[in-house]
Structure formats: C-alpha cells, structure tokens
Amino acid sequence: MSEAFGFRLLARDGVARRGEVTMPRGTIRTPAFMPVGTAGTVKAMYLDQVRALGADVILGNTYHLMLRPGAERVARLGGLHTFAGWPHPILTDSGGFQVMSLAALRKLDETGVTFRSHVDGTPHVLTPERSIEIQGLLDSDIQMQLDECVRLPGERGDIERAMELSVRWAERCKHAFGDQPGKAMFAIVQGGDHADLRERSARALVDLDLKGYAVGGLAVGEPQAVMLDMLDATCAHLPADKPRYLMGVGTPEDILLSVGRGIDMFDCVMPTRAGRHGVAYTRRGRINLRNARHAEDTRPLDAESDCPAARDYSRAYLHHLVRSKEALGGMVLTWNNLAYYQNLMAGIRAAIEAGRYADHVEAVRAEWARGDLPPVDGR
C-alpha cells in the first residue's frame, strides 16, 4: 500500500503499457477493467465474488448515489467503501454523463447542470464543485471532473463548445479537489471525432498537471475505427507517467485494441448488463442463452474456464433459468462475464510483460473467430 496516489510503468510493449496505480486503499494492476457498481452494488454479485475474480477497483455512479441513498447519508454511514463493504479502491464518475442520459428537465449552462431526479422528481443542481464535494462525501479514491459529453455524430460547433466548457470545469474541479495526496482527480479529454479538438483538449488538461487523464465521449455511436483514431490523437499528447482511462469502453475487442493505443483503465456495463439479459461472454465469443439451440445442451459455457459460473452450469440449465426469468440466471451469467473480462485483462497484462502483445491480440481474436462450439446432435 502506498500513502500517496501514484502510477508507475512496469513494462511497455509498443504503445501498450503494463503498470500499477497505487493509493492507500490498494493497488490497481493496469491495464485494468473496473466492474460497474452503479448504486453501491455490482448488480447480482456479492462483492467478495467480484474481488475473487481479480478486480482491484470498482466504479460507483455519482448520479445514482447522490439521488439514493444520498451523498451526505453515505458520508454519515462511513463512506461508500464501508457502506458497500468494499475496502479496496473505488473510482466514481462525476454524475454528468448520467444526468444527461437519465434525468428529466435537465438544463446545462456555464455554472453546471440542473435536473430532476428520475427516481422521485426532486430538483438537483450539479456543478463542478458539487460533483467533487459529492465524490468526497462518498470518499472515492479516484474522482472524475464534471464534463459535458456530446453524442456522435454531432456538430463540430457543439463538440468544440462542450470540450472548451469541460476544460474550464476541469480547472474548477481541480481547485475544488485541492490537495489530497492519497486520492486523485482525473480530467476528461473531450473533442468528439475531431483529432484537432482532442489534441487541444488534451494539451489544455495536461497544463493543469492532474494525476490522471480520462478519454471521454467515445463509444457513443461512432465506428470503432474512429474511436481508435481518436485514441491515437489523444494519447500522443498525454504524459507517459500518468494513468489513462477510457470511459465506458467497451467490448472485449475494444479493450484489446485500446490497450494497443496506450489505455490503462476501462469500465463498462456490458458484462453485467449482458449477464442480466441472457448473454454470456466466452473465449469463443458471445453466446445468447435464450436461443433454443441451448435447450438440451449439457455442456458448460467453457469447460476449461477456472470460474465455476463458466464450468459448473450446463447451457441447458442456464437456458431454462433465462427463459424462466429466474434470478440465478443473471447471477451466474454476470459472474461468468465479469470472470471473462478479468481473465481478458490478466491475459493482456501477461502478454505486455512478455513483450508479445501483438501476437496475443491475434491469438485472442482467432479464438473469437472460431465461434461457439458446434451444436450437439447436429441441432
């Protein structure tokens, strides 16, 4: 454990980086995938399962937690780690992204954003300062600046205005965050699908000398190739000695390729959300357990997995659970999917250490390309 928040690079392979983010509550092995614990719980999982899968950090959503149970209440209860029973690092988002996607009657101006709760209609104000205050009340280890994220495709003028606003908000968040050696506040590079705006955003934020940098506003509708180009345009201007977090990304392939562009940290609802909707991630691609082909298939999702969820439940049973809307279906598939994502990250880290990242990417993609096991009995 480290007293001060820090980052060190342990190995590089091309642009891919293997590192460690250290802080008093623990160490995050990078590249890292952060399971999403929206409202203080990684849906349908016991947190000790999440930990056992190798997660070093989970993400909490400021928007959900500020509405319910409320940031001041979480603070009175000892902070989010105590409240949820996760003594390890927690990263919180700023709340801004979900205000814009979930809240009602939202209105954004220079000062911040006002909105009404989607839970009970109560009015709220989220400014850069209040976002940091809330994340402090939650006792979050890695806090994110409030930003404005524009969906793609979007007008260049809108994207540029939102990027410039986000830079000003980054400065206000930095001021509000102040000097907290054991914690970090990350800024968020915006600029949509314009390389020049990405560069301007990155340079302006690097001038603020923060402890880490996120890339926001990607995986919001643009093709994967555009996303990867924007990562190239961004990472080239970020300091090598600070962690880089690609927000809300993504598919296993997105992660594999983004690590190859120099990204260190990821979060995404895909493994947890897909698990609740009957979809399993495996070494041989995605499997939809609702499909009738699984109804009498006694094979597990992946007999060679070290995760009981992948190894000890037949596809026929999972098909039945999913079709019957039984809770255990979502429990097992979420478990399987988070295991898959954590194993993916472990494989990525080992490959970078061994200096064979490009080969590893090809090998992982080749297994996906094989597709799922052939049906039993020719069905």
Added chain:
Amino acid sequence: MSEAFGFRLLARDGVARRGEVTMPRGTIRTPAFMPVGTAGTVKAMYLDQVRALGADVILGNTYHLMLRPGAERVARLGGLHTFAGWPHPILTDSGGFQVMSLAALRKLDETGVTFRSHVDGTPHVLTPERSIEIQGLLDSDIQMQLDECVRLPGERGDIERAMELSVRWAERCKHAFGDQPGKAMFAIVQGGDHADLRERSARALVDLDLKGYAVGGLAVGEPQAVMLDMLDATCAHLPADKPRYLMGVGTPEDILLSVGRGIDMFDCVMPTRAGRHGVAYTRRGRINLRNARHAEDTRPLDAESDCPAARDYSRAYLHHLVRSKEALGGMVLTWNNLAYYQNLMAGIRAAIEAGRYADHVEAVRAEWARGDLPPVDGR
C-alpha cells in the same frame, strides 16, 4: 448413505421426534426444513450456499417443472439433480396444489385434472399416474401423491369429498409408483378442519402402508390453533416409524409448535419469498428493511449470527438495496432467511436430543418477544 429408503427415530421428547430419513442420495436430519426450489432453483441462491446452510433436501415443484422445461426434457438431461446441480435428496410435490392455484381453465374429476399452462396457455392433463410418472422423470427421491386440497373455511361436504378422492388417488399413485426401494411415495392426509375426517383419511392411508405421510390442506386460511388441533387429530393415527411431513408450513412459530405435535418435515416459501420482498427473519423476529428506521442504522441484522448475510451487511445498506430494487437485496435477505430457518431446525434437533424441547420452545419465543433491537439515536 443407505441403499433403501428408510426412517429411524434417534430421540423423542414428549411427542417431538428427532430422526433420520435415509436414501441413496443422502440423509435428511429431522425435524427438517426443505427450501423451496420451485423451478429447479432456490430463488436468488446458489445451491452450494443452500447446502452450506445445512439443507439436506430441497423441494421441486412438479407443476412448474412439467411446464418449463418439461419433465421429459429434464429426464433427457439426466434428471433434476443433474440439471440443477443438487446431488442430494429432492422431494417433489404432485403438482396438484399449484394447478388449483395458478393454472387457467382447470377442471377436476375422478380421473384427474385438466388445465391450461399459465406460461403459454398449452393444455395439460394431470392424473395420479401422470403425476408419479413426471416425478419419476424428474428422478425425485420423495414423490407426493396427487391430492385435492380445499381452502379453509370450506363446506364439510366439499372437504369430505376431496378427502375421499385423495385417498382413492393415493392408491392409484401407490400402484403407479410400484416397487422402488431407494425412493419413496408419500400419501397426503386431508380432511380440512374436521378431526373425524382427518382420522378417517389417516387410517385409510395408513392401510396402504406407504413410506411416509404428509399432512396437507393446512395453513390455508385457518387459525393456528385449528392447525395444531388437526395435527393432534392426524398424528395420533400415523405410524411412529414413518416420517411425517407438514406441507407448506410455515412461520417459525408454526414449525416450533408443529414439531411439538410430532411433525418431522416442513417446506415453505416464506423465507425465500420474504427475502425478495425486503423482510428478514432474525432471532428477534421479522424485520422489514423497507422501513425508514433502518436508513442510517449501521448495525447488521444479527451480529451474533454465523451467517455472513446476517453479520456482514448493515441494515442501512440492505435498506438501500431493497429501496433501489437491487438484486443483491433479495440475494442477501434470502440467504439470511434460509440461514435463520436452518438454524431454527438445528436448534430444534439439538433440544429434542437433549430432552429439553419445551424449554427450548419457550426460550425461542422469549427472544422473539423481545422484539427487534431498539432504534439507534432514539429514531
């Protein structure tokens, strides 16, 4: 493990019995509580958790399983034990009770009952012979006769007719079940709230010389005192060397008092259903976690419990999970409740062995009477 199905009494304390039901798949320590695994899953639980709590047997619902995934399909998949991943004893009901409470367009006559599935509207026929056939396809260790259960209060004429029909169906089920040394078919005593009908039913079924006897048609609307009177009227006429199963019962107090009337086995959806609805069973009574008094209570449900669900989650967190409809709320509360029920049974078994059952009943009731912990901060 025993090759043949059997029952032996290990101790008696007054009318209360401590015993063992043995069969090739394992031993059921009685008095026993059987968690309800409706559709091949104890809702919101991993079956290894259920086992670790001390459950020797779970119950499967023939009605649900015959509709989805279907008995023939379960058989092709290796039976219910293999399908669900529970290699220990399983008891299945006959399906009759749930046909009458859940199915559409049901019609009952001497031959059996016809109905339409509540899942997809398909027509089905359930006769005594088909019920036993289905339970055999599921590979159930303890199978129940098809019976007709009349809700209370009811007309004596209806109750008598249903009781007599149930006796005739018991004989047909016995014939259909045949000679299966490692398994058992239990008959079900009916007769509503009439002691003389209960006695007639019991005597007629005992004449069939079955391996176990259930008491049905109780906890269906009558006062607890009536239920206990009916147990006295029934158990007096059941052989001492056969297990006695009180179906669908009940509250912890129902169980405590019914053991005192000579009952050996119980099943009930209460602990699992209550857990999904925000209610916890504890040594000091039921707690509704939705209640605002728990919102900032950092104490666990029961600090002295040996179950993590009772010990490692604050009431404030559980309140939040329940209010937010998060899956983990139902997972933790179901786990807590099944732990409570299994601990209740372990305490009952130990008290009978020690010959202090009456004192034990008073001690358990005294703890319930203390009520929940006083609120924190006078709230």
